[in-house]
Structure formats: structure tokens, C-alpha cells
Amino acid sequence: MEAIKNAFDFKDFPRLDMSVAGAVFVFLLVFPALPHSSFAMATMIQFLMFSLYGMGWNTIGGYAGQVDLGKAQYNGIGAYTTAVMMVRWDVPFWVSMPVGMGLAVGWSFLIGYPLFRLKGHYFSIATIATSLVLKDLFEVWDFVGAATGLQIPIRSKLPDFLYLQFRHDYYYYYILLALFVVGILYLNAFRHSRLGFQLRAIKDNEDVAKSLGIDAHWCKIKAYAVATAFVAVVGSFHACYNFNIEPEDVMSLDLSVLIAMMALLGGAGSLWGPIIGAAILVPLKSYMGDWLGGAAGLEGLNLIIYGGIIMLIAAVQPRGVWGMVEAVRARRRGGYAAS
Amino acid sequence: MPLLEVKHVSKEFGGLVANNDVSFVLNQHEVMGLIGPNGAGKTTLFNCIAGHFPVTRGQILFDGRDVTALKAFDVSRLGLARTFQIFQASGDLKVRENVMVGAFMHNPSRSKARAKAEATLEFLGIADAGDHLMTELPVAQQKRVALATALATDPKLLLLDEVAAGLNRAEIEDMVALIRQINTDKGVAVLLTEHVLEMVMVLSHRVIVLESGRLIADGEPEVVVKDPEVIRAYLGDHLVSDEEAAHA
Numbered sequence: 001m002e003a004i005k006n007a008f009d010f011k012d013f014p015r016l017d018m019s020v021a022g023a024v025f026v027f028l029l030v031f032p033a034l035p036h037s038s039f040a041m042a043t044m045i046q047f048l049m050f051s052l053y054g055m056g057w058n059t060i061g062g063y064a065g066q067v068d069l070g071k072a073q074y075n076g077i078g079a080y081t082t083a084v085m086m087v088r089w090d091v092p093f094w095v096s097m098p099v100g101m102g103l104a105v106g107w108s109f110l111i112g113y114p115l116f117r118l119k120g121h122y123f124s125i126a127t128i129a130t131s132l133v134l135k136d137l138f139e140v141w142d143f144v145g146a147a148t149g150l151q152i153p154i155r156s157k158l159p160d161f162l163y164l165q166f167r168h169d170y171y172y173y174y175i176l177l178a179l180f181v182v183g184i185l186y187l188n189a190f191r192h193s194r195l196g197f198q199l200r201a202i203k204d205n206e207d208v209a210k211s212l213g214i215d216a217h218w219c220k221i222k223a224y225a226v227a228t229a230f231v232a233v234v235g236s237f238h239a240c241y242n243f244n245i246e247p248e249d250v251m252s253l254d255l256s257v258l259i260a261m262m263a264l265l266g267g268a269g270s271l272w273g274p275i276i277g278a279a280i281l282v283p284l285k286s287y288m289g290d291w292l293g294g295a296a297g298l299e300g301l302n303l304i305i306y307g308g309i310i311m312l313i314a315a316v317q318p319r320g321v322w323g324m325v326e327a328v329r330a331r332r333r334g335g336y337a338a339s
Numbered sequence: 340m341p342l343l344e345v346k347h348v349s350k351e352f353g354g355l356v357a358n359n360d361v362s363f364v365l366n367q368h369e370v371m372g373l374i375g376p377n378g379a380g381k382t383t384l385f386n387c388i389a390g391h392f393p394v395t396r397g398q399i400l401f402d403g404r405d406v407t408a409l410k411a412f413d414v415s416r417l418g419l420a421r422t423f424q425i426f427q428a429s430g431d432l433k434v435r436e437n438v439m440v441g442a443f444m445h446n447p448s449r450s451k452a453r454a455k456a457e458a459t460l461e462f463l464g465i466a467d468a469g470d471h472l473m474t475e476l477p478v479a480q481q482k483r484v485a486l487a488t489a490l491a492t493d494p495k496l497l498l499l500d501e502v503a504a505g506l507n508r509a510e511i512e513d514m515v516a517l518i519r520q521i522n523t524d525k526g527v528a529v530l531l532t533e534h535v536l537e538m539v540m541v542l543s544h545r546v547i548v549l550e551s552g553r554l555i556a557d558g559e560p561e562v563v564v565k566d567p568e569v570i571r572a573y574l575g576d577h578l579v580s581d582e583e584a585a586h587a
Contacts, residue, residue, distance in 0.1 A: 201440040210411040213444040336471045
């Protein structure tokens with residue numbers, strides 16, 4: 001019960017934050033009713049998806065400080081579970097989504113147990129490797145369509161809420177928006193929970209954490225599982241939204257890096273950080289990718305810009321945009337005067 | 340029944356013997372000083388007792404249980420808390436949140452952990468620092484927060500590794516009063532290593548001395564500091580032999 005109370009406890013944020021959050025939420029709620037292009041709608045859907053990816057990543061990468069660059073494999077597991085179950089056995093989304101989540105979390109335990117014996121960069125590199133290996137396996141596995149992937153057949157009657165097939169994007173949009181709100185509430189409870197505190201202590205200093213009764217290895221595995229669950233759910237959704245999935249699309253290294261980068265840019269280890277990061281990078285990614293690749297013929301320049309952003313975060317404020325906000329606030333509040 | 344029994348503990352790092360056949364007993368509610376020159380193996384011994392290092396040989400009993408093979412997080416749950424010599428106060432955690440991490444050990448609920456943290460900060464006289472980041476506090480206050488965090492786990496024994504390092508005279512006196520208060524008011528036994536010998540002398544009921552990994556003395560503070568072997572360990576052979584030569 002306390003978890004539910006914690007989920008709605010935003011008291012530690014100043015009123016300004018909550019007003020901004022409220023305004024943003026109202027905007028998100030009415031966005032489909034405002035005049036917009038289908039490209040803008042697609043971008044908003046991407047924004048919500050990446051916010052959810054980032055929220056999940058934030059548990060292990062932000063609060064626990066373990067830079068995970070292999071989230072794409074769990075996106076793939078979620079997407080493929082849903083696609084395979086729909087294509088082969090005609091199972092609805094609402095059944096295949098939890099199954100995919102379960103499979104992904106199970107896989108995350110298998111991967112996480114040995115991987116969290118590694119520290120720092122070695123851990124990050126290992127997460128990349130496991131993700132790429134899984135992608136390679138899927139590319140040669142005929143049961144899941146190998147490299148060509150799977151095509152989900154269109155239902156005869158639309159809209160279909162069981163199989164998540166709609167003619168208009170705003171259906172997808174509102175389903176994602178609901179997940180987005182649930183995600184924020186869950187993470188708000190998470191950061192107030194014992195595990196949330198323990199992870200932040202581990203990030204601070206693992207030896208000190210251990211001396212406070214914290215089983216650091218097990219806590220990281222738990223956080224990794226939470227992160228995985230978020231990503232797998234979005235993966236399942238992605239399969240229905242795109243109809244067509246292939247390994248290169250749902251399990252690429254690009255996706256893993258983008259997830260981590262958005263959360264880091266916005267502010268890893270803070271509630272709003274991943275959302276801010278997605279709000280900055282997703283439009284940049286869609287519009288810039290479109291314009292640079294199509295109009296200006298400068299395909300690949302967006303990757304250079306990503307690289308620049310990563311360097312900028314590392315050099316200026318490792319805690320991202322939200323870190324800057326907090327730094328300004330700390331300065332205004334003034335230091336501690338010992339009494 | 341003694342609270343802590345260290346029996347013939349040795350710790351080797353490759354060829355280096357950091358602790359060599361160390362044995363001692365620490366009683367309930369006792370304050371014990373662990374002294375010795377730099378590199379004598381004091382911090383290593385702490386790390387062995389607290390479960391951060393596995394011992395090479397020997398046995399450690401805490402509160403009647405064999406904790407030799409236990410990991411640090413298991414040992415701490417049995418009631419053995421510690422502070423660290425090198426205290427890094429980085430991080431996103433505010434002071435209150437830091438102490439809550441300790442309080443969460445026995446209170447899974449956030450509101451209880453928070454109340455426990457508040458009470459502990461109050462007890463250590465830094466209740467007004469709760470909303471600040473660790474980095475905003477002066478060193479003396481940071482040390483108190485580290486102490487508060489350890490204390491919030493409700494320990495039976497507190498291992499203090501150089502809590503006075505970096506403190507000035509007045510702050511050391513405050514720290515002495517604080518440790519005494521923890522010992523008498525909460526009944527927590529204390530094992531402390533310290534370079535500030537005065538502090539060890541006034542606080543400790545008993546003192547043990549390590550030199551090159553070996554235990555060379557165990558007794559009341561006044562007796563131990565007069566022990567010729569202890570003086571030799573601190574001041575070196577030639578000084579003692581010069582003195583002896585002068586007597587001769």
C-alpha cells in the first residue's frame with residue numbers, strides 16, 4: 001500500500017516542476033485534437049516510446065549507475081514474442097505482451113547474473129556483446145523469419161483493440177500515453193522504494209553500500225529486470241505499431257545507444273531526465289534524419305551530431321539537462337551553515 | 340559471551356602478509372582502540388572482520404556466530420556497522436537520504452526509514468543538514484553523516500576507521516564526545532583505529548596494537564603505551580636501543 005502512496009508522492013519537487021509537468025501532460029492529452037501532420041504524430045509516438053525506454057533504462061543506468069548499452073535485445077524479445085504469437089498462433093497483444101515481458105525478464109536474469117560480476121566499462125561492453133549475439137542468432141533463426149523478419153497479418157475488422165491494429169495513429173498514441181503515465185507513477189514509487197535508495201547508494205560507493213547490508217549484485221540484477229520489463233513492453237507495442245519487424249530494426253546497436261543517450265542527455269538518475277532527453281533528441285532525430293538524409297543528401301551527419309552531444313554531456317554536465325537545473329537550484333538555496 | 344572473537348586470523352595478498360595470526364576478543368559495550376604504525380594492517384583487519392575481504396586463515400565470531408565466510412552485506416545485517424577511511428561524498432543523495440539507506444536495513448517502509456533517519460540525525464546533532472547534499476557540508480559534518488548512516492542500521496558493534504582524520508582540535512573533541520555518547524546511550528560497542536593517539540587513549544577501555552600484521556600488545560591504554568615493544572614499533576629500534584644505551 002505504501003508503494004501506491006509513494007507513486008503519487010511528488011512532494012519533493014518544487015511547485016514549478018509540477019506546474020510544468022501538468023502543462024506538458026495537458027498538451028500530450030489534447031495533441032491529437034490539434035492540427036498536426038502525420039509526421040508530427042509519428043514523432044510524438046516515437047517520443048513516448050523513447051520516454052518509456054529511457055524510464056526503464058534509468059533504473060539500471062541512472063539510479064544504479066550501470067551504463068547498459070544492450071537494451072535492444074530486450075526490445076527484440078518483446079517485439080518477437082508478440083509477432084511470433086500473432087503470426088503463428090493468432091494470440092492477442094494483451095496476452096503476448098506479458099509473455100514477452102516474462103521471457104525478456106527471464107533472459108535478463110541469465111544475462112545479468114554473470115554480467116554484473118563486471119564493473120564499469122567492462123559491463124557496458126559486455127551488454128553490447130550479448131545484444132549483438134542475440135541479434136545475430138535471430139538473423140539466422142528460421143522460426144522467427146530469419147533476416148527478413150515477420151509480417152503481422154492485417155485483421156479484417158479495424159479498429160481491433162485486442163490485436164492493437166488501428167487505421168489511425170491516435171489510437172496507438174493514447175495507448176502509449178497511458179503506458180507513459182503508468183511508467184512515471186511506477187518510477188516515482190521505485191525511486192522512493194528501498195531498492196531505489198539502495199541502488200543510489202551502490203552508485204555512490206559500492207563498498208559503503210555493502211557495509212549497509214546491501215547485496216549489490218542482487219540489487220543490480222533486480223534493477224536490470226525492471227529496466228528490461230519496460231523495454232520489452234515497448235517492444236511488444238512496436239511490433240503491433242509497425243506490423244513488420246526484423247532484427248536490424250528492433251535489435252540494432254543504434255537503438256541501444258539511443259536509449260542510453262536520451263536518458264543521459266536529459267539526466268540519468270532523475271525522474272524527468274529520460275523524458276526531457278527524449279523530448280530533445282526524438283524530434284532532432286526524426287526531423288534531422290529526414291532533412292539531412294533526404295533533402296540535403298548528408299546522410300550520416302546526424303550520427304556526428306549524436307557523438308557531439310555525448311561529448312558535450314561528458315564534458316559539461318554528466319548529469320545532463322536535469323543536472324544543470326539542479327545545480328542552479330542548489331546555488332540559489334545556498335550552502336550549509338553549521339550551527 | 341564476547342561480542343567479537345578474532346581467532347588466529349591471517350590475511351595474505353599474494354606473498355604479502357598483511358595480518359599474521361591475529362587473535363583478540365572484544366566484549367559487549369566495550370570501546371577498543373586498534374593502533375599501530377602505517378602499514379601495520381589495521382584497515383586490512385577491519386576489512387576482514389567486516390567481510391569485505393575473505394581471510395586466508397583463522398576464524399571470526401560475531402555475537403556467537405561464525406561470520407568468517409560471510410559477505411559484508413550479511414555481516415552488517417547481523418549488527419556490525421562500519422565507517423570508511425576514505426569517505427567519498429559524491430552522489431545525488433541528500434544527507435537525510437544517505438542516512439535512510441542505513442535505516443532501510445531493518446525498516447522496509449519509507450516512512451519508518453525516514454523517521455529513523457531523522458531521529459539518528461537528531462541524535463548526532465546534525466538534524467538541520469538533512470536537506471543538503473553531502474558535498475555542501477564541511478568535513479566534520481560529513482563524518483557525522485557517515486556515522487549516522489552506520490548508526491541507523493542499529494548496530495551492536497561499530498568499526499570506526501580514522502574518523503578523526505582531517506579534523507581540527509575542537510572537532511576531534513566533539514567527535515570524542517559523540518562516540519562516547521553512542522557507546523553509553525545506545526550501548527554500541529566500538530572498535531576504532533586512529534592516528535590521533537590521544538583520542539584512542541581517552542576513549543578506549545582497552546587497546547590492541549598491530550605491527551607488521553602481528554598483534555604485539557593487548558591491554559589497558561596506560562599499560563600498552565608503556566610497553567617497550569609498542570614504543571619500539573612506533574619509534575623504531577635505534578631510539579629504544581639508544582635509550583637503553585644511555586641507561587647502561
